[in-house]
Amino acid sequence: MDPMEKLIEQAENIEKKLGELADQRAEDEKQTADLADQIKELAAEQLKLGKKMLELQQNSQTVAAGKEVPLTLGAQFVQSAGYADLIAGKVTKATLAAASPVVTPAGSVPADYRGIKAEPELPNAVKDAFPGVPTSSNSISYLKESAFTNSAAETAEGGDKPESKMEFTEADAPVRTIAHFIRVTKQLAEDAPALAAYINHRMMYGLNRRIEKQLISGDGTGQNLSGIFTTGNYTVHGFTEDNMPADSNVLDLIRRCGATMRKVGYTPSVVFLNPMDFDTIRGMKDKNGNYLMGSPLQAGTDIRPWGLRVVESPEVTEGKFMVADPIMGATIYERSAPVIEMFEQDANNVTKNLYTIRCECRMAFAVESANCFVGGDLEIGAGAAKAAKVGTAKVNQAKVNQAKVSE
Numbered sequence: 001m002d003p004m005e006k007l008i009e010q011a012e013n014i015e016k017k018l019g020e021l022a023d024q025r026a027e028d029e030k031q032t033a034d035l036a037d038q039i040k041e042l043a044a045e046q047l048k049l050g051k052k053m054l055e056l057q058q059n060s061q062t063v064a065a066g067k068e069v070p071l072t073l074g075a076q077f078v079q080s081a082g083y084a085d086l087i088a089g090k091v092t093k094a095t096l097a098a099a100s101p102v103v104t105p106a107g108s109v110p111a112d113y114r115g116i117k118a119e120p121e122l123p124n125a126v127k128d129a130f131p132g133v134p135t136s137s138n139s140i141s142y143l144k145e146s147a148f149t150n151s152a153a154e155t156a157e158g159g160d161k162p163e164s165k166m167e168f169t170e171a172d173a174p175v176r177t178i179a180h181f182i183r184v185t186k187q188l189a190e191d192a193p194a195l196a197a198y199i200n201h202r203m204m205y206g207l208n209r210r211i212e213k214q215l216i217s218g219d220g221t222g223q224n225l226s227g228i229f230t231t232g233n234y235t236v237h238g239f240t241e242d243n244m245p246a247d248s249n250v251l252d253l254i255r256r257c258g259a260t261m262r263k264v265g266y267t268p269s270v271v272f273l274n275p276m277d278f279d280t281i282r283g284m285k286d287k288n289g290n291y292l293m294g295s296p297l298q299a300g301t302d303i304r305p306w307g308l309r310v311v312e313s314p315e316v317t318e319g320k321f322m323v324a325d326p327i328m329g330a331t332i333y334e335r336s337a338p339v340i341e342m343f344e345q346d347a348n349n350v351t352k353n354l355y356t357i358r359c360e361c362r363m364a365f366a367v368e369s370a371n372c373f374v375g376g377d378l379e380i381g382a383g384a385a386k387a388a389k390v391g392t393a394k395v396n397q398a399k400v401n402q403a404k405v406s407e
Helices: 003-022 029-060 073-078 081-087 186-190 192-217 250-263 275-282 384-406
Strands: 093-097 132-134 139-149 165-174 176-185 270-273 309-312 320-324 330-343 354-367 373-377
Touching (some): 003 176, 003 192, 029 176, 029 186, 081 093, 081 330, 139 354, 165 354, 176 186, 192 330, 250 320, 250 373, 270 275, 275 309
Parallel strands (some): 132 330
Antiparallel strands (some): 139 165
16 A cells, blocks of 8 residues: 555544544534544644645655646635635635646646546546547437448449448436545645645545446446446357367457457457456566566566557456547546535534545436447457366256265
């Protein structure tokens, strides 16, 4: 666990305790004093964590001399007039909608910015892989490609031109709200730099993690988005020992999935992997003990198996993968960029010197073609003969077990 993850875990514990204290009502002066002491102690701990987050953030910034550093969402918030008025007691709520671009604490603005950017803990964020467009609708109606027949051919002068066919089904992608809130102490709220770091590493980080989970594995039910690993949104690779060379490995499997997509006219550019699976791939060696993916001493090397950019995500189930043409395959529709709100009028905040900070965004996700996503199990399936042998063995074992029961 890296230093920032440790701070985030500690922050979660403090926020949970503050939430519990905020809901408690004192029945006498002694209880009131006890609650005040507990909150005061937590306030000191929370402020200390905020300053540590700020220190780590500053240490991670690498900005070229003479270049202006774009502001993170946390920095934008604490520099807003609304925040100043809230701390001064002139207003009861401060609100800031994300400006474009929102950047990470490292000060980087990826060239393909499309809205929310991940914090340093989420490199190559899943969201960055997909094109995004703004929307003012509450639901997106779109056509989902189910089949394509390319009949393009040479045609003699005056002859009939062949007709290509595309089959579609109508689909809807409702706009969903992704949000969360925390309580912070007045001491942290009034320390602008520490609060900015806290917003970046707690509010935005938490929001981005949930967005990533939805884009990967949202099942489309209830308030969930429909992610790329949901049945019907991708093509199961179907490669087994019967249709792959005997010495094939997972790298060959990834390559063949890319070929499957190119065969129908798409251009694979990304492979989604769980970090543990990618680590296993990076550790693969040839018969002489040399690493297949390059020397481990080559720091900063961008490893791209078969030219595919690797997008690591803990939300991808270990043992699963997806080769994708995300530009052609899916679209993110943003109804609202991240909005940060901070207010005092919530539960017992006023009497306990607490503030509530809420962060939310609204978006829809439409997977337009399952042919643009090929993947599934990160292994080559058993061939028909082997599968039949395994099936027979299971049947025989079941008979043995039944005989033992009968005895």
